[in-house]
Amino acid sequence: MSGTVPDGMRVVLDRRVRRLAGRDGGASLLGGAPPRLVHLSARAQQALGDGSELTVADPLTRALARTLLDSGLAHPAHPLPAGPGPADVTVVVPVKDRPLDRLLAALPGDLGGLVVVDDGSADPEPLAALVKAAHGSVIRHETSRGPAAARNAGLRAATTDLVMFLDSDVVPQAGWLEPLLGHLADPAVALVAPRIVALPPVSGAIGRYEAVRSGLDLGPDPALIVPRSRVAYVPSAAMLVRREVVLPGFDEDLHVAEDVDLVLRLHAGGARLRYEPASRVAHDHRTSPRDWLARKAFYGTGAAPLAARHHGSVPPMVLSPWTAAACAVLLLQRRWSVPVAAVITAIAAERLSRKLPKLANPRASALRLAGLGLGGAVYQVANAMLRHHWPLAALMVPFSRRARRAVVAAAVAEGLADWWTRRAHDPAVRPDPLTHLVAHRLDDLAYGAGLWWGAWRHRSGAALRPIGPPVRSGPNG
Template identity: 40%
Template sequence: MTPLPRGFRVTPDQDTKQLTAELLFGGSPARVLRLTEAGQAAWRELADGPVASAAAGVLARRLTDAGLAHPVPPEPATPADLTVVVPVRDRAELLDRCLGGLDGRHPVLVVDDGSADPAAVSEVAARHGAKLVRRDVNGGPGPARNTALDHVSTDLVAFVDSDCVPAPDWADRLAEHFADPLVAAVAPRVTPLAPDTAAGRYTRAASSLDLGDRPARVAPGTRVSYVPTAALVVKAAAVREVGAFDPELRFGEDVDLVWRLHKAGHRIRYAPDVHVDHHEPSTWQGLLTRRARYGTSAAPLSQRHPGLLAPLALHPWPTLTVAALLARRPGLAALAFGGSVADLVRRLRADDIPADGVVRAMATAVHQTWLGCGRYGTQFAAPVLAALLLRRGWRAAAASLLFGPPLAAWLKQRPELDPVRYTAAAIADDVAYGAGVWAGCLTHRTLEPVRPALARRLLRTDPKGKR
């Protein structure tokens, strides 16, 4: 295992817990990590300062790969060798705001992707001292970025869309992570810049581009499975190595690139301490149309990356518990929940892992399964849930699945919208995305994007004695 380089610090994830001197719990997916005596010494070293030994570097790599901790890069000794790339099609006013947010420390390349008014784009680029490359035929953001790669000679490339407003030092701060030779891409938090309309207020609370305030390693099947390329700093050689952006993907090209980089053994980081603002649609039509377009990418992505795009992961015990509750069978639900607790306690004790907190953990798993089933049903079977609302025996279950997830999100976030309008907006958002997914399934003749996955293990554990 390649160690995290000397000078890096690590900060534990907010959910990481030290169960005993040798056991750590947390990560994504959740796991229990057993430390040897040497590992415990390395853990103490990391708690006191940066990586200073090979053992600490190996442990730091294992922790950051598992999501139990996150890397904090050292201060760079030299400025980043970096080019800023801005693909654009018309939207000269937004391009002007985007380029105005840059600090001028790095060369800027604007790729005009077949604008109807190329003179306006050219004038803005010239005013900001940016180099301009024009594509005569519009190909979409992926091909535009590929064109830029043909004109870039720096080690790093900072892609930023023309409808973004970056902070002056955003790219340099993200570039610090490339002190780790395994890192190929680092993304900031993309925060919504939305008008004060109902659609804008909803977007500020539930933007699909905003992945939250917690750092993460980006990988399929984890808490942050992809990052958008609205703003992304990449190692140019790594992107070229995996074939750059797929020109056939008009949407989802960012997910595809990230997963190919991951498959090639590179690390991708999400660093939300760096923010880039992103202009959002001002109307419901604009917002929902965009969500539907995003949904159309699911089918081609599932064909390129089989098994990585399951819309819902079902664990047997929590799923049985939720199904029993929805069917109004409290006795069966209690038996299923008790069975799940007993099964997990048995497995933990077999590995000499404390079983404290198992009941709460399984209750959380049941809650998350219910929320997941609700969103899945709304996205892909909303007419069925709506019809069941009219059936006396199914009304409570359908209402729970349809209205429960958005109301739970409203209670957690307390957005600027009232709960009724927020719930209606969230349902419309999910339905629009699901419609896009179904449209993509029909076009590509696949049901993979709507097929749930059966996940057999809720928790990964290191058996006693494993080194």
């Protein structure tokens, strides 16, 4: 799916992008989704200037904006261009035995349609009356067919170009729809999703943890949605789609991770998918310990069928041979482990520098990149040890002092780092580090248990295997 970036659209570089000087008067941009190095010609560098923002006004800036947007190096800047209006949107809500009062009250009155799919509720009459009062229509499944089938029924019934999926346990916040519609001024964008935040009031230790660490909340920064990147999926709790691109819809054979499957299929088909945190939709998180842990384990069971359908798209780790070797040496915890890991990283940097002839200082840049790569690999290994592969770590702990040290160090360091990076995700909530660390470890144990159960049930270890990074190089801008 392709399209021309509209004139007047402003794009801004992602805050994580690093600009490296080139030998030809141009520059190289490091970042994107997944990370890559994109070289800009001198003309493209001049068009971008010394700042981080570009306004589309001519063929050069239009092509440059398309490259930056499609590589995840930049995002549309606010205010976004005028896109479709609410009248072009049908809201589809799957529901079973849940009240919809607060969700329907938050919807704008000028929508193009409202379709509520009753997926086998025990008492359908009150729901039908409520939806009728909201000028919507109800599709009734006499027996539950699952959320994917319910959403597909609503998708087929919609008559507008755009469909907004909203789950019954969410409440859109003020001004939520306009930023999503603005992204669809770009004809290449097929799906855009808001940020899912905690529905106030937030209470209890689990509630505070979920407010800053929910798997539905993908953070405060905009992103291109790309497998194996910072934002690799978006939840179907809230997503706006182009109807004709998404049809026939969700895979009804999946009862978990059907939203991730849809995202992966759309990406494979060439559609651009965007995450817009300026749009906020509140979610009523599960906070009772039993329900919370069960939901985490349930999410884990989705990895195996996803790995079977989309090879290499949901790995526990993405490691190059060099970083894998360095991490393995560090895990041995010998006196020579750190210097040997440093030598491995230096060799990798030297080899990388030969592939960066357009940079002004290829060796220094390569050493920096190799160091960042090693740091990211260490973090991935620590995370996988405690989340995806904790059963293996648990088997080793009773018999190995080094395994015990590695697990304890990873559990504390990764947990505190996670708290530090996410502690301000919800300004109204300030989780303390100890509670966050304990909840994070329980979250990982539950998810990992579900992951291994799903792998055993599907007789496949694909979701447990690390993979190597893709080989990517960017074109000249």
